[in-house]
Amino acid sequence: xxxxxxxxxxxxxxxxxxxxxxxxxxxxxxxxxxxxxxxxxxxxxxxxxxxxxxxxxxxxxxxxxxxxxxxxxxxxxxxxxxxxxxxxxxxxxxxxxxxxxxxxxxxxxxxxxxxxxxxxxxxxxxxxxxxxxxxxxxxxxxxxxxxxxxxxxxxxxxxxxxxx
Numbered sequence: 001x002x003x004x005x006x007x008x009x010x011x012x013x014x015x016x017x018x019x020x021x022x023x024x025x026x027x028x029x030x031x032x033x034x035x036x037x038x039x040x041x042x043x044x045x046x047x048x049x050x051x052x053x054x055x056x057x058x059x060x061x062x063x064x065x066x067x068x069x070x071x072x073x074x075x076x077x078x079x080x081x082x083x084x085x086x087x088x089x090x091x092x093x094x095x096x097x098x099x100x101x102x103x104x105x106x107x108x109x110x111x112x113x114x115x116x117x118x119x120x121x122x123x124x125x126x127x128x129x130x131x132x133x134x135x136x137x138x139x140x141x142x143x144x145x146x147x148x149x150x151x152x153x154x155x156x157x158x159x160x161x162x163x164x
Contacts, residue, residue, distance in 0.1 A: 002041050002057050003030060006050075011042075014053040023049055082112045085135065087121050087128040094131075098138045105143050105162045115156040122154065132158045
């Protein structure tokens with residue numbers, strides 16, 4: 001809230017140079033801000049009494065937008081990459097899939113390892129759980145198990161994340 005939008009009777013005022021002026025009537029604070037050709041801006045509405053500051057509102061808004069833009073630029077979203085395996089996967093294929101998962105983990109992404117079952121393979125689900133355990137063991141130097149393996153429909157799913 002700025003200038004005339006401030007409806008509180010008493011406010012704590014901070015001057016244009018950062019000095020504490022004290023608790024004043026809001027009309028008096030607005031008059032002081034207009035004398036300096038600046039705006040009266042409420043910076044802490046939850047405080048008792050609310051804190052207002054005499055500043056150039058256009059410049060203040062520009063600075064806030066710039067800070068938000070910098071924060072968005074520095075944040076990184078973590079993607080979940082998927083690696084699909086089958087119960088009758090060969091050793092070399094498992095190594096290839098493990099290398100792909102290693103690349104994803106080094107980039108900082110999480111990896112969802114899916115062991116898919118088709119047809120009669122569903123009846124041998126318990127015997128093939130060791131494939132996921134072996135896969136996690138191969139990546140143990142770069143990854144830790146985020147969520148242990150569990151059954152989701154026709155597949156076993158395991159989540160891995162990079163070590164901190």
